[in-house]
Amino acid sequence: xxxxxxxxxxxxxxWARAQFALTAIYHWLFVPLTLGLALIMGIIETCWYRTGxxxxxEAAQFWQKLFGINFAMGVATGIILxxxxxxxxxxxxxFVGDIFGxxxxxxxxxxxFMESTFVxxxxxxxxxxxxxxxxxxxxxxxxxxxxxxxxxxxANSWMQYPVGCTFNPDTMRNxxxxxxxxxxxxxxxxxxxxxxxxxxIIGAIFVIAVSCWYLLKKRHxxxxxxxxxxxxxxxxxxxxxxxxxxxxxxxxxxxxQPMKLxxxxxxxxxGEGQGLTAIALINPFEQPDYASHEEPAMKIEIPYALSFLxxxxxxxYVPGVNDLLKDSDEKIRRGKIAITAxxxxxxxxxxxxxxxxxxxxxxxNMPYFGYxxxxxxxxxxxxxxLCFYAxxxxxxxxxxxxxxxxVMAFISWRKDVTCPKLRLLHMAAIALLPLGYICSESGWLxxxxxxxxxxxxDMMPTWVGVSNIGSSxxxxxxxxxxxxxxxxxxxxxxxxxxAIKHGPEMKEDSIPNS
Numbered sequence: 311x312x313x314x315x316x317x318x319x320x321x322x323x324x325w326a327r328a329q330f331a332l333t334a335i336y337h338w339l340f341v342p343l344t345l346g347l348a349l350i351m352g353i354i355e356t357c358w359y360r361t362g363x364x365x366x367x368e369a370a371q372f373w374q375k376l377f378g379i380n381f382a383m384g385v386a387t388g389i390i391l392x393x394x395x396x397x398x399x400x401x402x403x404x405f406v407g408d409i410f411g412x413x414x415x416x417x418x419x420x421x422x423f424m425e426s427t428f429v430x431x432x433x434x435x436x437x438x439x440x441x442x443x444x445x446x447x448x449x450x451x452x453x454x455x456x457x458x459x460x461x462x463x464x465a466n467s468w469m470q471y472p473v474g475c476t477f478n479p480d481t482m483r484n485x486x487x488x489x490x491x492x493x494x495x496x497x498x499x500x501x502x503x504x505x506x507x508x509x510x511i512i513g514a515i516f517v518i519a520v521s522c523w524y525l526l527k528k529r530h531x532x533x534x535x536x537x538x539x540x541x542x543x544x545x546x547x548x549x550x551x552x553x554x555x556x557x558x559x560x561x562x563x564x565x566x567q568p569m570k571l572x573x574x575x576x577x578x579x580x581g582e583g584q585g586l587t588a589i590a591l592i593n594p595f596e597q598p599d600y601a602s603h604e605e606p607a608m609k610i611e612i613p614y615a616l617s618f619l620x621x622x623x624x625x626x627y628v629p630g631v632n633d634l635l636k637d638s639d640e641k642i643r644r645g646k647i648a649i650t651a652x653x654x655x656x657x658x659x660x661x662x663x664x665x666x667x668x669x670x671x672x673x674x675n676m677p678y679f680g681y682x683x684x685x686x687x688x689x690x691x692x693x694x695x696l697c698f699y700a701x702x703x704x705x706x707x708x709x710x711x712x713x714x715x716x717v718m719a720f721i722s723w724r725k726d727v728t729c730p731k732l733r734l735l736h737m738a739a740i741a742l743l744p745l746g747y748i749c750s751e752s753g754w755l756x757x758x759x760x761x762x763x764x765x766x767x768d769m770m771p772t773w774v775g776v777s778n779i780g781s782s783x784x785x786x787x788x789x790x791x792x793x794x795x796x797x798x799x800x801x802x803x804x805x806x807x808x809a810i811k812h813g814p815e816m817k818e819d820s821i822p823n824s
Contacts, residue, residue, distance in 0.1 A: 321781035323773045326398040329788045333391045334758075335751060336795040340384030340802070342750050345459060345506055346513015347377040348452030353540055359445045369533050371436070372814035373517070374448070376806060378433060381455075383802045387795060392418075398784060402765055402775030409475050409486045410465055413493065417461035424454035459509075460502050467498035469766050470757070471566045477676050479655050479669065484769075500562050501757075504555040507548050508750055511711055514545030515739075515746040518718060520810055522736035525728055530813050539722045545715035552708060557619065563760075564620035564628070567767060569690060570760035572631045573697040575616060576606050580630035586615030589702065594695040600631045631694075635687050641768075645682030648675035680769045689771075692762045700755040707749035714742060 351373040358366030392414060395403050403410070431439060431447035439447070468474075474491030475484045486492060518541040521534035564571050572580070575587050578600040590606035592598060598606070614624040621628065629637075651671040654660060660668070684690060718739070721727050761767060765775040 322779055322784055323776050325781050325784040325788055326776050327772060329398060329784055329791060330391075330394055331758075332788065332791060332795070333387060333394060334754070336799065337384065337387035337391050338751060338754055339747060339799065340380055340387060341459070342509035342512035342747075343380045343516055344377065344384050344455055345452075345509035346511070346516065347373060347380070348455050348513075349510055350513050350517055350537075350540060350544055351377055352449045352452050353544070354537075355445050355448050359441050365532065367436075368814050369537065370448070372533070373537075374432060375809055376520075378429070379802060379805050379809065381429065383798050386798060390791065398777050398779070399765075399775050400777040402770065404483065405770060405775070406472075406475075406484045406766060408483055409468060409472075409492060412486060412489065413461040413464040413468075417458050417465075421454055421458035421461060425451060425458060428454060456506055459506060463502045463505055464493055464495075464498045466757075467495060467501045468492055469764075470501075470761055471495055471497035471562075472766050472769055477672070477679070479652055479672050482656075497562050497566065500555060500559045504552065504559050504753075507551045507555055508753065510548035511545055511552065511708075512746045512750055514541040514548060514715065515711065515743055517541035518545070519740045519743040522739040523810065524813070526733065526736050531728055533814055535722065535727055538718060538727055542715050542718035542722050545711065546719050549708065549712040549715055553712070556705075556708070560619050561622070567761060568629050569631070569634050570692065570697070570756075571620060572629065572634060573692040573694045573760055574701045574756060576694055576698045577616070577628065577630040578605070578632055579603055580628045580633045582617065582627050583614050583625045584616040584620075584628040585611035585613045586619060587611045587698075590698075592695050592698055594699060596695070597691070598694055600691065600694070603632065631691055635690065638681065638684075638687055638690055641678045641681040642684050642687070644675040645678040645680060645684070647682075648672055648679045649682040651675070678768065680764060680766070680771055680774075683771050683774055684763075689763050692760050697756055697760045700752040700759070704749055704752040704756065707745055707752075711742070711746070711749070714739075 351370055354366060354373060355370040357363075358370055395410075428447045428450040431444065432451050435444050435447060472484075473495050474486060474488035476487045477484050492498075517537050521537045521541065524530045524534040560571070563574075571577075576590060576592055576598065577584065577587075578598075587606075588610045590609040592606050617626040617628055618624045620626060648671070651668045655665060655668040655672060717735070718727075721732065721735075763771045763773075765772045
């Protein structure tokens with residue numbers, strides 16, 4: 311692997327990255343709604359179990375139908391995403407497959423089968439099992455989906471913060487030394503909590519948007535008003551939790567991925583007592599000249615906030631892009647030592663004494679192995695405009711959702727949410743639905759673009775992990791997947807709209823008294 315990347319077609323690298331990004335972005339359009347609706351439909355069916363009222367059963371069946379449509383589409387894109395590791399990223403899979411494959415295998419064998427088993431009971435067991443058993447199946451379907459997300463996020467988090475592994479120079483593979491460290495790393499826990507909670511927000515927005523559409527059409531008002539109560543409560547609690555988990559995630563990024571934080575803030579030169587940038591004018595179409603030491607134009611910041619966010623000290627030191635690039639010289643040097651020593655170690659005519667020294671050099675410098683492939687220090691800097699603006703879109707929309715849920719919760723619990731004077735609020739709720747997805751996708755853009763050039767932080771640059779295949783084959787499948795995923799998305803939206811337009815299988819409701 312030490313020289314494989316030199317023979318790989320450069321265009322194949324770009325197309326492999328584009329194809330994986332395409333698949334991941336489309337897949338994430340389906341996942342958050344699955345996780346978010348799972349919680350809400352579980353709450354609604356619990357209301358039926360506790361009250362025995364037929365209304366709650368019919369409401370649960372309606373939201374479960376929408377859940378099922380989305381769930382089926384998410385499975386299709388998720389399977390393709392995992393296969394791409396073997397087809398387009400074989401060097402990556404060989405190098406770390408012993409570690410990375412473990413959580414994906416658990417996700418496929420345990421979590422996915424758990425989902426598929428209980429989802430069948432949930433959809434087809436209404437007249438075949440008891441109320442308690444059916445309620446358990448509904449909750450276990452949601453728990454299974456969340457459990458599935460846990461293992462996928464463990465795998466992704468390991469790429470951002472590789473722990474619990476040792477490199478074996480004889481097999482040229484990283485081997486797992488501690489499953490607990492991989493599965494329970496603080497980075498994985500933070501990412502899981504923040505991601506799942508953000509999915510609850512998407513589910514809440516979806517439920518409120520559909521319910522508000524019914525209020526505008528003056529249909530199914532009881533379903534709409536009670537669903538808005540549940541959705542706004544879930545959304546408000548989730549938004550508050552997202553603030554906490556987002557803050558802790560940013561702190562973890564500052565500890566293990568300082569270059570990502572510098573790119574998110576367009577911080578070129580660090581220091582103590584750094585302010586958090588609220589907004590600045592950065593050209594979105596080109597990488598800024600950070601080496602010129604010029605601050606971004608029209609910069610407005612919150613004093614000391616970045617230092618507190620990154621260090622929990624308002625006077626804490628936060629490194630900028632240029633500071634981190636200065637520190638990279640030594641890392642690149644040690645990375646080249648590791649690569650050179652590994653190459654010599656693999657030769658057949660090396661004496662035992664020399665081999666022992668080489669083995670020592672490899673282990674001492676392995677933490678910087680990936681830096682040995684870096685030819686230009688500028689490659690260590692993520693694309694700053696995308697990281698900077700995506701982070702602000704995520705935070706800005708997250709703040710908007712918090713205010714929206716607070717208003718909707720107050721009105722739905724204390725006022726009359728069906729009032730015709732609230733028509734604009736109902737329309738705004740529908741308009742917020744696509745913004746929820748933009749917010750969610752922006753968070754993933756920050757996470758994934760922010761760690762570039764690394765496929766595995768400090769261990770493997772992206773271009774080293776690509777399979778040695780022709781660019782034409784990857785390009786062909788890219789456009790096939792583009793057409794397939796776009797068709798799947800269009801089909802899902804069409805089926806969802808028809809199901810929403812048809813409405814739940816219940817009598818037309820009158821406006822409830824409570």
